[in-house]
Amino acid sequence: MAADYYKVLGVDKKASSDEIKSAYRRLAKTYHPDVFATATEVEKNNAEKKFKEVQHAYDVLSDPQKKAAFDHYGDEEGPQASGFGGGSSGFTSSDVFHDLFNAFANAGHGRNRNSASQGDHLEYPLNLTFKEAYEGVEKELTFFRIENCTSCKGTGAKNANAFKICTKCNGRGKITVGSRTILGYMNVETVCDLCGGTGKIITEVCPECRGKAQNKVRRSLKVKIPGGVDNGQTLTISNEGSAGKNGGPNGNLFVLFKVASHPLFERANYDLKMTLPITVLDAILGCTVEVPTMSSPVKVVIPEGTEDGAIIRIKGRGMKHVGRDAYGDMYVKVTLDIPKGISHKQKKQIKELEGIFSDCKYEKMEKYRKKLRDI
Ligand SMILES: [Zn+2]
Ligand SMILES: [Zn+2]
Numbered sequence: 001m002a003a004d005y006y007k008v009l010g011v012d013k014k015a016s017s018d019e020i021k022s023a024y025r026r027l028a029k030t031y032h033p034d035v036f037a038t039a040t041e042v043e044k045n046n047a048e049k050k051f052k053e054v055q056h057a058y059d060v061l062s063d064p065q066k067k068a069a070f071d072h073y074g075d076e077e078g079p080q081a082s083g084f085g086g087g088s089s090g091f092t093s094s095d096v097f098h099d100l101f102n103a104f105a106n107a108g109h110g111r112n113r114n115s116a117s118q119g120d121h122l123e124y125p126l127n128l129t130f131k132e133a134y135e136g137v138e139k140e141l142t143f144f145r146i147e148n149c150t151s152c153k154g155t156g157a158k159n160a161n162a163f164k165i166c167t168k169c170n171g172r173g174k175i176t177v178g179s180r181t182i183l184g185y186m187n188v189e190t191v192c193d194l195c196g197g198t199g200k201i202i203t204e205v206c207p208e209c210r211g212k213a214q215n216k217v218r219r220s221l222k223v224k225i226p227g228g229v230d231n232g233q234t235l236t237i238s239n240e241g242s243a244g245k246n247g248g249p250n251g252n253l254f255v256l257f258k259v260a261s262h263p264l265f266e267r268a269n270y271d272l273k274m275t276l277p278i279t280v281l282d283a284i285l286g287c288t289v290e291v292p293t294m295s296s297p298v299k300v301v302i303p304e305g306t307e308d309g310a311i312i313r314i315k316g317r318g319m320k321h322v323g324r325d326a327y328g329d330m331y332v333k334v335t336l337d338i339p340k341g342i343s344h345k346q347k348k349q350i351k352e353l354e355g356i357f358s359d360c361k362y363e364k365m366e367k368y369r370k371k372l373r374d375i
Contacts, residue, residue, distance in 0.1 A: 005057035005070060013071075017062065024058040025121075029254065034122050034143075115197075116248035119146060122241045123234075123254045128225065130262040134294045134320055136227030140220055141255070146242035147217045152206035156213040162204040166195035173199040214243060223255060228320035230267065231259035264292065270328030271318040277337040278302060293317040293330055300332060308336040 006013050009023040029035070031051040036044045060066045066076040124141055148154035157163055165171040169192035178187050191197040205211030221240060229235070234254045241251025265272045276291060286304035290297045291314075298314050311333050318328025342350070 003053065003057070005060050005076075008053050008057035009061065020058070020061050024054060024062070027054040028058075029121070029123055032121070032123055035125075116246045117244060118248045119242035119244040119251035121251040121254060123256055125256045125258055126225075127258045127260065128229070129260050130265070131294070132225070133229050133231075133257070133259045134227055136229075136320075137225050138222060139225060140222050141253075142218065142220045143253075144216050144218055145240075145253075146214050147219075148243045149206060149209035149213050149215050151208035152213065154213045155202075156206055156209060156211040157202045158204040158206050162202060163200040164203050166192060166199050166201050168192055168194040169199060171199035173197040214245075221253070225255075225257075226322050228270070228322040229257050229259070230319075231257060233257050265294070265330075267319055269319075270321055271331060272328065273331045273333065275333045275335050276300075277335050278306075280336055280338060283308070283334070283336050291330075291332055294319070298330075302334060306334055308334065310334045 006015070009015075009020060009027065011019055011023045015023070028051065031047045031054060033044070033048060033051065036047045039047070060070050060076040063076075070076040122143060122145055124143055126139060126141065128137065149156070152158070166173070169175050173192055173195065174189050174197070175192045176187050176189050178185065192199070195201050202211060206213070209215050221237075223235070223237065225235065234256050237253040237255065239250040240253035243250050264274050266274070272294070274291070276289065278287065278289065282289075282302060283306045284304070286306065287302050289300050289302060291300050293314065295317065298317060300312055300314065302312070311331050314330040314332065316327045317330035320327055
């Protein structure tokens with residue numbers, strides 16, 4: 001019995017193909033072996049197991065025939081009852097059933113080890129300083145990816161003469177298999193399992209890739225990061241992932257930004273927030289303070305009678321918008337810094353000041369006293 005592929009991908013049975021695809025992409029990225037390159041063996045093994053599970057679940061749920069079989073029988077290979085199948089020449093019943101589905105769906109172009117498939121997507125976590133994220137920066141990324149072997153041009157053979165005609169299919173790439181199926185006895189044309197559909201068999205493998213047709217290669221790539229990118233955002237660089245198989249397209253390279261925090265500024269979308277401490281006297285009398293921004297410092301006027309927690313907006317001094325000549329705003333939150341460690345003499349002097357304020361307007365205290373009277 002197969003696993004519950006919907007559960008593996010964390011989607012509902014009624015999920016659309018787009019929902020299934022996005023769940024798969026998210027999980028495949030999470031468990032991708034490249035992400036665990038520096039992890040412990042146990043973590044690597046667990047991630048690899050999960051990655052394969054996710055891959056297989058998606059293989060099934062993204063294929064309409066397999067999905068239908070899974071939805072109906074609880075297994076993508078169809079019914080597992082004995083008495084079904086009984087195929088010849090080493091084929092299992094599920095192989096025949098699988099090929100039967102494909103024979104109907106694709107007129108014999110079944111999925112096989114020589115069919116084109118897209119290369120793996122790669123994720124590259126890239127550390128940026130806050131300033132680099134603001135200004136944009138060019139970075140050189142160095143990473144490993146799978147590329148087609150240049151020595152054998154992706155054939156896996158030592159040279160053009162290192163092939164012979166496949167003895168099983170006589171070079172046709174396809175064989176006919178007679179088998180008993182639920183629909184009766186049928187002749188089904190299927191991909192030759194000996195040559196994998198190429199019609200040729202390699203007699204001497206390429207020494208560079210040892211016949212695998214692909215090699216793991218270290219690559220460097222210069223990438224322009226635009227100003228304004230945020231922590232956790234991803235830049236997709238198309239076709240720079242691993243090479244596809246059998247002429248399939250390359251995977252993509254996902255650059256995941258890890259932006260360091262700023263000592264003073266906190267980002268909120270395209271705005272920046274900072275906290276500015278001022279003295280009680282500056283709050284009472286008002287003052288002008290120079291505050292830093294990501295560009296030049298700005299003189300901010302703190303008006304007379306500013307409350308603790310008041311927020312002052314500096315327009316256009318926030319983060320840069322990606323791909324646009326526009327900036328968010330800077331929000332300066334004022335906080336009163338009440339002096340501590342007052343001496344006996346200072347206490348006496350402050351007490352003497354109390355009288356000065358007695359006939360001033362105290363809005364909050366007036367409101368409070370009014371409410372007190374209403375209790
Ligand atoms: Zn090679
Ligand atoms: Zn063959």
